[in-house]
Every structure is written in C-alpha cells, then in structure tokens.
Amino acid sequence: MRIHISFLLLVFFPVFSFSQDLIVTQKGDSLNCSISKVKNDFIYFTFKHDNEVRNTLLATEDVKSYTYDFWEVPVLTDTEIKKPADYQVVRLALNTGYSYRTAPLADNISSSQLSYYKSLKSGFHVGGDISAFTSEAIGFGFKYNLFKSKGNSSGDNNEKISIHFVGPSFTTRLLNYNKRNAFISNWSIGYMSYVDKLYNGYEQVQGSTVGLAWDLGYDFKISEKTALGFQISLLSGVLNKVTYKEGMHVQEIELDNDEREGLGRVDFSVGLRF
Numbered sequence: 001m002r003i004h005i006s007f008l009l010l011v012f013f014p015v016f017s018f019s020q021d022l023i024v025t026q027k028g029d030s031l032n033c034s035i036s037k038v039k040n041d042f043i044y045f046t047f048k049h050d051n052e053v054r055n056t057l058l059a060t061e062d063v064k065s066y067t068y069d070f071w072e073v074p075v076l077t078d079t080e081i082k083k084p085a086d087y088q089v090v091r092l093a094l095n096t097g098y099s100y101r102t103a104p105l106a107d108n109i110s111s112s113q114l115s116y117y118k119s120l121k122s123g124f125h126v127g128g129d130i131s132a133f134t135s136e137a138i139g140f141g142f143k144y145n146l147f148k149s150k151g152n153s154s155g156d157n158n159e160k161i162s163i164h165f166v167g168p169s170f171t172t173r174l175l176n177y178n179k180r181n182a183f184i185s186n187w188s189i190g191y192m193s194y195v196d197k198l199y200n201g202y203e204q205v206q207g208s209t210v211g212l213a214w215d216l217g218y219d220f221k222i223s224e225k226t227a228l229g230f231q232i233s234l235l236s237g238v239l240n241k242v243t244y245k246e247g248m249h250v251q252e253i254e255l256d257n258d259e260r261e262g263l264g265r266v267d268f269s270v271g272l273r274f
Helices: 002-017 111-121
Strands: 020-025 030-039 042-049 052-059 063-071 090-101 122-133 138-150 160-175 182-198 203-221 227-236 241-246 249-254 265-273
Touching (some): 090 111, 090 227, 111 122, 122 265, 138 182, 160 203, 182 227
Antiparallel strands (some): 020 030, 020 063, 030 042, 090 265, 122 138, 160 182, 182 203, 203 227, 203 241, 227 265, 241 249
C-alpha cells in the first residue's frame, strides 16, 4: 500500500506542484495568471476570462503588486500559456553606401569616352529590408533597393541612371552566444527596373526584368532595440529589351545577345537596424 501511495505521489507531484502567479491591481482585482515577462513599464501575462485565454499586458503603475508561484491550483494548462520569444521577432534594416556595376563595358567604346562610361558604373544606393522571424534562425520579408549614378560630363548630356529593385525575401540569422549580435544572410527575387535619362530627361531608355539579390551582413547591437549593421550585397539582372523615348517618339527595341544591358552590381552598405 505504501508503495502504491509513493508511486501516485511521484506521478502526480508535478501536477500538484505546478502553480501560477498573482497580480493585484490598484483597483483591488486579483488575477490568477502566468506572468511571461516584466519589462520597462509593463507586465506581460496570460489569464483566462470566461473560458477564453487572453495574452495581454498591464502598465506597472496600474499594478499594486505581483507574486510568482502564488496559486497552488492553476487555471491554465501548459499549452494555453504563450511563451514569449527570447529573440527579436521583427527586424527592420535601413542601408546606404557605395555601389559598383559589374557588367563589362562594350568593346566599341573609344578611349575618349572610357572615363565617362566608367563614371556611370559607380554610384550610391539606399534601401531597406523588413523581416518577420518564425524562429530564431528563419525569417521572411520584403526588400527594396535604389541605385543611382551619373556621368562626369560637363556638357549638356547630364546622363543619370536609376535602378530599382523590390521583392520578397528569405532571411537566415545566426545569433552570437549572448544574442546581441548576429550574422544575417538574405536572398531575394523580384522586380528590377532601369531608367537612363539623357539631356535632362528629353531622351530616356527604360526597361525591366526579374532581379536577384543576396546580402551578407553583421549586426552589432548598440541599444535595447537598435543595432549598427555592415553589409555586402550582390544584385543581378539582364535587360533583353528596352523602350527608347525621345520627346513624343517611343520605340521598343529588342537587344541582341551582345547588346543586352547587364544590371549586376555589388553594394557596400552601412545602416541602422531596429
């Protein structure tokens, strides 16, 4: 009989020992709940009201006191208690920096034009990424990037090139041991557009294609919700046809294999992460 009692105590002891927390509000209400975290000016907790499980929070100024493991009889099961993620769920990255287009120049460019076309290959970019992480390592989001360059001509040409990229992204993250810093790798596929304006926009060459982007970066945490990030990115895309506009005249041009416009480039970025 003693063996049976001891066995039952061992089996059911975890159930009997499981307890929940107490929050007493300034209004005098006592809540049987499970406190997930106490952070800054709020207490986050889970409780049951009219058989409905609710995850909510209270301002600390509205709480008179709180006590862990107060109630011996729980009203919530383990599956009903929402455990808070111990990692950053949403990441917003803002980037800017130097860019260099990697497509080779045409063979028929004269030596006098070489310096001008080389100047169009270098420029700057701005962009942003937002990712929502379903786990510590995996996230999904959206990417936008804008590249700009202009020729070094002092004449009336004033050529300016803009390349936009926008599309969904897949992100992987490797946090360091204290989860303050992280390696970030980002893959994107999306829409890439090209606009080349000449003579203050009187002449334009436009086109669009499917683009690919890959980012590799490292985030250094500098505050509770802010990090400084450094990143290198590779983008690629090829135009098979363009639209040429001169004043009111518009012409669609199919490009031969040796005339296709390569939009590939490498970006070196620095920016803030939130």
